[in-house]
Amino acid sequence: MSRHLDILPVDPHDPGAVLPALEEAIGGRHTYLPVPAFDSTRTELLRHSQRAGEPIDDAVALVVATSGSTGTPKGAQLTPENLVTSADDTHQRLGGTGQWLLAMPAHHIAGIQVLVRSLVAGTEPLCLDVSQGFHIDAFADAAARLSATGDRIYTSLAPLQLNKAMETLAGIDALRSFDAVLVGGAATDPKLLSAAEKLGINVVTTYGSSETAGGCVYDGRPLAHTRVRVRGGRIHLGGATIAHGYRNLPGHEAFAEPGWFATSDGGEIRDQRLVVTGRLDAVITSGGMKLHPEVLEREMMLIDGVANACVVGIPHPRFGQAIVAAYTGTAEIPELLDGLAHLPRWQVPKDVRHLDKLPVTGPGKVDRRAVAKLFEA
Template sequence: MTILSPLPVDPHAPAAILPDLEAAIAGQACFLPLPLADATRATLLRNTQRAGEPIDPDIALVMSTSGSTGTPKGAQLTPANLVASADATHKVLGGTGQWLLAMPAHHIAGIQVLVRSLVAGVDPLCIDLSEGFDIPTFARAAAELDHTGDRTYTALTPLQLAKAMDSVEGIDALRTFDAILVGGAAINPRLRAAAADLGIAVVATYGSSETAGGCVYDGRPIPGAQVRVQDGRILLGGPTIAHGYRNAPEHKAFREPGWFATSDGGFIDAGTLTVTGRLDNVIDSGGLKLHPEALETEILKVKGVDHACVVGVPHPRLGQAIMAAYTGWADIGDILEALEDAELPRWQIPKDIKRLAEFPTAGPGKIDRRAVARIFGA
C-alpha cells in the first residue's frame, strides 16, 4: 500500500529533499511537498490532500495549486509526467546542463529544477531563499555554475527577473545562463525586450502544477505537449498532464482523458499560443466585459511602470468598477495620458489608479488579485 507522505521543504536547504524526490521518480514513494516556513499553509495542505492516507501507487507527487481563488487542489503527478517534462525541456534548451534553484522547491517550478537535475545526473546548486531572493547570493551561485564550463540554466518569476535586472551585478549574473525559464505570470513586454538587448536568454513558459510545470515555451508546445483552444478556453494535453486532483477526483478540468482544461483564455495564430488572461478574472463593468490582462498590457507600455494589476470591485451601478494598481516611478498622470493616447474605450479607463511600493503575492511571482481588490475597498 502506498501512503501519501508529507515532505516539508526547508528554504535553507531545499536540496535535502533530493533523495525523497529520487525515490518518488523511481515509483518507490509518494510525497506531498510542504512549505516548512509556512505552518498555516502546510496544515491546510495536509488536511485538504489527506496526507498519511493511501493513494494510487502510480502517483509520485501531489503538487498543490496556488489556491488564490479558494481551497488549493492537489495535482497528482506520476513519474512519467515529471520525467517527460524534464526530457522535453532539455530538448528545447539544447541539452542537459547544470541547474540553479532560485525558487521555492515546494512549488512545481522549483520541484522541476530538481527533477531536471536528477534526470540529467547532476547535482543542482540551490540558494537559500529563507530571506527572499537576494541578488548578491544569486550572482555568486551563477558565477559558481559558470566556472563548470557546462550549459547552465535557472528558472525565475517575472518579479525575480525584474529585481535582478535592476543592478549591474544581477544583469551580469543573468547573462551567464544559457537559458532562463520565466513563468508563473506574464512578463512585462518592455522587460522582455530589455533582457534581449542585454543578451539575457529568457524563455517565457506557460503551464501549471496540473501540467508538471511549463509545457508551452515562447508560445510553442514542448515536445510531446499539445495545445488547442476551444470556445476561447486553452486546453493542454500530452504526457505531462496530471492524473486528476487528489481532493477533487471528478473535477471537470480533467473530464477529457489526457487533457487539462485551463482557466485561461487565449488563441493560436500560426502555431503560436497567446494567453489573453484568466477567464474567471473577466471584469463585467456596466454589461461590458474586460480581460484585465489586456488593460495591464497597455499600462505596462508606460515608461516607469514595472508591474501592473487591474481588478474589478463591486459598484452599485456598474456591477464592477475597473481599478488599477502599479509599481514603478511613473506618475498616475503619465498612465492616464498613455491610455488616452491608446484610444481605449472610455469605459476601460480605470476609475482609480494607485501606485504601490510592492504587490501582495499568492504563490511564486503571482500577484494576489483579491488582495489588490481589498486595497480599493472591495
C-alpha cells in the first residue's frame, strides 16, 4: 500500500503551525515534504526533485531535504521510528524531557526535531519568528518565559547563532538558563566552546544529518540506538534512526548496507569518542598533498579576531588546486597570515579574503561553492 507525498509549507513567521501535520506524520497517517513557505525557487526545486504528489511508501513519514550544498538536494526518507527514536534518545542523553525553544528554520532537520521532541514529550514548544534572522532580544525574552515554567528547558542552535548570542550579556544570560544548548550543523569554533564552558553555558555538540533524523552523536558519543564505525577513514552511522534511503536517488551507495549510512565525512575514534576531521568530498589536493579544509579552518579560528572561516580549493595550472580562504572577524589579513606561520608552507592559503559575512546554504552551513566563486572570479 502507498500514499502520496504532500508538500508541507513551513511559515517562518509561525513554524509551530506545522505541529498537527507532524503529529499525523509520526503517527503513520500521512507523508510530508517540508518546504520553506515563501521561497518559491527552493519549493519548486524540491517539488520536482522529490516527486511531490506522486505515490510513496506509506512507511515513510517525512522526506527531509539535505541542504543541497553540493548540488541538487537529496531527500532522506524518514519513518516514524526514525524520528521518535531520535527524540527519545535525545531526552535520555540530556537527562529527561523538557520544553524546547525553536530558534531554527523548521523545514531543516534540526528545526523539525525540536518540534518532534516536543510532540513526543507532550510539551508545547516556544517558536521564534526567524523570518528576519536570529535576534537576541527575542531569544532572551523566550528563554525567560520558558525559565519561568520551572521545567527543564532546551534549545538547538547553529554555531553562528551561538556566537551571536555570546556577544551580548542578554544572550549569555539566556544561554545559561537552558539545561542544554544543542549546537550542530557545522564545525564549532573551539574558542567559542571554551568560552561557553567558562561562562557556565551547557553546550552539547551534535553530529548527524537529515539521513540520521538529526544529531545522533552528542559530544563525540553515539546516542542509545546509534552505532558508529570508521572504515577507510570514512564515518559510518548505523541504528534505528537511519533513513530508508533517498526519495530521488533509490539504490544510492550511501545506504548499500542495510541499517547503515556511509557519510561523506572523514573521522577517527579517539579515546572512545568520534572526531570528525572533515568532508571527504571537500578534500583539497594541492601539489600532490591532501588537505581537509576543516583542519586549516580550525587553525584560523584559533587566531584572535577570526570569527569564522572557510577554506576551499580552486583550479590552478601548476598545483592542480590552490588553497584559498575567506574569513570574518576583526583580524587583518597580515595578522591572520602571521597566525598561520607555524603551519607547513604548502598549507598557508595562496589568497585570502576578509568578508563582512560568509555565504550560507543552511542553518550555519557555509556555502563552499559560493566562496570558491569569489576567488575564481
